[in-house]
Amino acid sequence: xxxxxKSLLTFIGALAVSFSAGSALAAYxxxxxxxxxxxxxxxxxxxTTRIWADAVEEELGVPVVVINKAGGGGVVGTSFVANSKKxxxxxxxxxxxNMLVTPNFSKTPYDFDSFEPVVKMTxxxxxxxxxxxxxxxxFDQFVLAAKEKRITQGSWGASSSGTILANIIADQMGYQPKxxxxxxxxxxxxxxxxxxxxxxxxFPPAFGPHVKSGRAVALVMNQKMDQFPGVPTFxxxxxxxxxxxxxxxxxxxxVPQEVVEKLTAATIKIMKKQQVLxxxxxxxxxxDFRHGSxxxxxxxxxxxxxxxxAGKIKK
Amino acid sequence: MLDNILxxxxxxxxxxPILGIIAGVMIGIIFGAIPGISAIMAIAIILPLTFxxxxxxxxxxxxxxxxxxxxxxxxxxxxxxxxxxxxxxxxAVDGHALTKAGKAGKALDISLYSSISGExxxxxxxxxxxxxxxxxxxxxxxVEKVFLLLFAFTVIGSLAGESIxxxxxxxxxxxxxxxxxxxxxxxxxxxxxxxxxxxxxxxxTPMLIGILVMPEVINTIRRRKVPHxxxxxxxxxxxxxxxxxxxxxxxxxxxxxxxSGIGTFIGALPGLGSSTAAFIAYGEAKxxxxxxxxxxxxxxxxxxxxxxxxxxxxxxxxxxxxxxSIPGDDVAALLMGAFLIHGLTPGPMIFFEHPDTIYAxxxxxxxxxxxxxxxxxxxxxxxxxIASLRRYYIFPCVTVFAFAGAFTAGQxxxxxxxxxxxxxxxxxxxxxxxxxAVFIIGFILTPFLEQNLDQxxxxxGTDYHLFFASPFSWVFIxxxxxxxxxxxxxxxxxxxxxxxxxxxxxxxxxxxxxxxxPK
Numbered sequence: 001x002x003x004x005x006k007s008l009l010t011f012i013g014a015l016a017v018s019f020s021a022g023s024a025l026a027a028y029x030x031x032x033x034x035x036x037x038x039x040x041x042x043x044x045x046x047x048t049t050r051i052w053a054d055a056v057e058e059e060l061g062v063p064v065v066v067i068n069k070a071g072g073g074g075v076v077g078t079s080f081v082a083n084s085k086k087x088x089x090x091x092x093x094x095x096x097x098n099m100l101v102t103p104n105f106s107k108t109p110y111d112f113d114s115f116e117p118v119v120k121m122t123x124x125x126x127x128x129x130x131x132x133x134x135x136x137x138x139f140d141q142f143v144l145a146a147k148e149k150r151i152t153q154g155s156w157g158a159s160s161s162g163t164i165l166a167n168i169i170a171d172q173m174g175y176q177p178k179x180x181x182x183x184x185x186x187x188x189x190x191x192x193x194x195x196x197x198x199x200x201x202x203f204p205p206a207f208g209p210h211v212k213s214g215r216a217v218a219l220v221m222n223q224k225m226d227q228f229p230g231v232p233t234f235x236x237x238x239x240x241x242x243x244x245x246x247x248x249x250x251x252x253x254x255v256p257q258e259v260v261e262k263l264t265a266a267t268i269k270i271m272k273k274q275q276v277l278x279x280x281x282x283x284x285x286x287x288d289f290r291h292g293s294x295x296x297x298x299x300x301x302x303x304x305x306x307x308x309x310a311g312k313i314k315k
Numbered sequence: 316m317l318d319n320i321l322x323x324x325x326x327x328x329x330x331x332p333i334l335g336i337i338a339g340v341m342i343g344i345i346f347g348a349i350p351g352i353s354a355i356m357a358i359a360i361i362l363p364l365t366f367x368x369x370x371x372x373x374x375x376x377x378x379x380x381x382x383x384x385x386x387x388x389x390x391x392x393x394x395x396x397x398x399x400x401x402x403x404x405x406x407a408v409d410g411h412a413l414t415k416a417g418k419a420g421k422a423l424d425i426s427l428y429s430s431i432s433g434e435x436x437x438x439x440x441x442x443x444x445x446x447x448x449x450x451x452x453x454x455x456x457x458v459e460k461v462f463l464l465l466f467a468f469t470v471i472g473s474l475a476g477e478s479i480x481x482x483x484x485x486x487x488x489x490x491x492x493x494x495x496x497x498x499x500x501x502x503x504x505x506x507x508x509x510x511x512x513x514x515x516x517x518x519x520t521p522m523l524i525g526i527l528v529m530p531e532v533i534n535t536i537r538r539r540k541v542p543h544x545x546x547x548x549x550x551x552x553x554x555x556x557x558x559x560x561x562x563x564x565x566x567x568x569x570x571x572x573x574x575s576g577i578g579t580f581i582g583a584l585p586g587l588g589s590s591t592a593a594f595i596a597y598g599e600a601k602x603x604x605x606x607x608x609x610x611x612x613x614x615x616x617x618x619x620x621x622x623x624x625x626x627x628x629x630x631x632x633x634x635x636x637x638x639x640s641i642p643g644d645d646v647a648a649l650l651m652g653a654f655l656i657h658g659l660t661p662g663p664m665i666f667f668e669h670p671d672t673i674y675a676x677x678x679x680x681x682x683x684x685x686x687x688x689x690x691x692x693x694x695x696x697x698x699x700x701i702a703s704l705r706r707y708y709i710f711p712c713v714t715v716f717a718f719a720g721a722f723t724a725g726q727x728x729x730x731x732x733x734x735x736x737x738x739x740x741x742x743x744x745x746x747x748x749x750x751x752a753v754f755i756i757g758f759i760l761t762p763f764l765e766q767n768l769d770q771x772x773x774x775x776g777t778d779y780h781l782f783f784a785s786p787f788s789w790v791f792i793x794x795x796x797x798x799x800x801x802x803x804x805x806x807x808x809x810x811x812x813x814x815x816x817x818x819x820x821x822x823x824x825x826x827x828x829x830x831x832x833p834k
Binding site: 067069070071072073075076079080102105106107109150152156157158159160178179180181182183190191194195196197 | 454456457458496497498499500501502503504511512514515516664726727766769770773774776
């Protein structure tokens with residue numbers, strides 16, 4: 001490298017340092033915030049994040065821009081944020097898949113500890129679903145049959161959150177389903193309704209339309225929901241664990257505490273707004289607003305459960 | 316179904332879709348008429364522009380580019396004897412003979428009218444046949460779909476060009492590149508070599524533009540010394556030579572109908588393609604005509620037969636794509652990618668999940684014909700002028716569009732790198748005689764095959780005989796065998812016909828992929 005270029009680089013470097021030092025001193029936020037959604041536009045995670053972004057934008061007074069960086073089951077977008085500047089201007093849409101499952105079951109350049117949890121907005125309960133023509137009218141019959149013979153169960157990838165949760169359930173009940181993997185839970189619902197597979201694990205946005213129209217039956221789910229009356233919970237069968245998909249906002253580890261505080265304060269405000277709650281109801285999500293150390297500790301527990309499950313598979 | 320169709324018309328008659336169709340038709344005619352740019356390249360360049368609009372506007376616009384682009388190819392075929400694609404080869408034979416006789420206007424007219432008749436008939440068949448077929452194909456589960464997809468791969472037979480082994484190799488390359496990234500089934504990273512960016516696989520649009528469009532630009536640079544051919548419509552002092560009269564059109568109308576029927580049928584069978592349709596229809600028209608001696612020397616009927624058949628393929632090639640997710644030819648493969656990008660997965664479910672969108676697209680596809688007729692008729696001269704702009708104006712613009720398009724797809728600089736890498740790959744493939752279109756087919760179909768195969772294996776377990784339990788499996792096995800056999804036969808037949816044509820018109824140059832500048 002010749003001398004002028006070198007001195008120019010030094011100058012630019014010094015400039016960058018002084019700028020970043022300046023922004024650290026100024027009150028957060030003073031420029032647009034980017035939220036990366038590691039999945040395609042229009043999906044559950046995307047919609048959940050967009051509703052949040054639109055609402056906190058008003059509270060924070062700067063634009064909150066949602067950017068989709070899809071691919072690799074969420075790994076591409078998530079690792080992008082893990083490696084980005086720790087200034088609070090790049091955030092990630094976190095969920096069960098990209099935070100708790102994938103780091104344990106696939107090779108990822110990040111893990112749960114690469115991030116600073118900020119808030120959780122929504123949760124959806126997992127359910128075991130069969131077709132209306134299925135011989136299994138309740139979960140007991142299903143388990144009994146599954147112990148005797150091979151039962152196929154739709155999921156979305158061997159190292160996906162669906163399969164991991166379904167395995168934890170199956171382990172406790174003492175059966176072993178044969179998984180049939182689709183790209184999305186919506187696609188495996190089509191296979192259930194079409195009679196090609198015996199059952200599927202799925203979330204309400206995917207199985208809701210089929211169950212409501214009577215083409216499919218939810219045998220058991222994580223928690224009671226008014227929309228699906230009479231479906232027993234996993235707990236009532238003595239199954240331990242939290243079987244829910246969720247959506248939240250994380251920042252890269254090492255962001256100033258001020259960032260977490262301001263974002264949390266803004267979220268507390270918007271979660272009281274009727275239009276925000278209505279928007280979440282419209283997309284079929286259940287608001288489960290959480291923040292703070294209790295929540296982080298709960299996630300740690302689930303993370304360890306996943307780690308154990310991963311260890312078992314690898315053995 | 317009728318209310319769906321009417322609903323489709325209702326949503327297409329809005330400012331957005333109509334403007335999209337008009338723009339698509341104009342772009343299609345111009346790009347199609349420019350020697351060196353084929354309809355498939357035009358669609359690849361326009362694709363990124365449609366990302367920001369509603370699928371109804373975006374997809375109808377792409378389809379308009381497709382129809383108009385195929386038609387546009389006949390303009391250069393007639394005026395400067397340079398067919399836009401192999402399918403317009405016969406149009407060049409008879410059309411250019413008419414041009415030399417000072418009857419260019421007549422040739423352009425009959426080509427336009429018969430193209431549009433062929434397209435309309437095929438589109439109507441598409442609209443009325445697609446939904447019932449998809450209702451049947453919905454019965455197919457993962458096991459049957461494996462055989463369905465194997466059947467889809469037989470399309471390579473007719474696309475592969477001269478060498479089947481090279482075609483198969485191109486397809487395998489496409490399959491290999493399709494596997495890069497994180498497997499949706501196992502979650503394992505494949506061929507990523509530790510690069511997180513590769514975990515998402517290769518982005519479709521930049522790859523496509525790199526493989527299909529940029530090599531043609533490089534090709535043009537390489538052939539820059541080849542003299543430029545100006546296109547112009549020669550006018551005859553006798554007004555009857557400059558147009559087609561109603562009486563003349565009526566006399567060839569029977570041929571147009573028959574050829575459109577042949578084109579529609581062949582288009583609906585995956586893998587035969589528009590050039591096969593044109594050759595068969597031309598041969599059939601010649602066999603039954605009263606004036607076989609005119610064929611090859613400027614026969615109006617010959618142009619009518621070839622053009623109506625090859626344009627009919629446009630509409631009906633969408634039938635297997637939309638109902639079975641089998642792309643019937645290279646353009647359909649590209650359009651399938653476009654549907655996927657717009658969040659519509661081609662296949663039987665599309666008629667249940669997005670009936671409004673799909674019927675609006677159908678309605679748009681049908682009225683595109685009317686716009687094509689009006690716009691082409693009104694602006695023949697200006698289109699010809701634009702299309703004969705010098706290459707050093709056109710191809711730099713194409714390059715800019717290609718790079719901008721690759722970037723807009725994902726707003727990601729890595730995609731530019733993907734474009735450059737695949738440009739090099741696409742050009743090298745051409746140099747060694749591998750087929751880029753087949754590569755794309757392999758790339759698009761592989762994820763579907765992999766997923767269904769995995770599901771099928773999970774479902775049947777160790778009872779492998781279940782693979783053959785369903786009659787659907789047997790139907791698709793039989794169809795695959797039949798198609799492999801018949802495409803080999805068709806190739807022989809087409810080769811014979813082509814040899815016939817070349818002896819009559821030795822100056823016409825054509826390559827299966829895109830047109831070459833005449834030497």
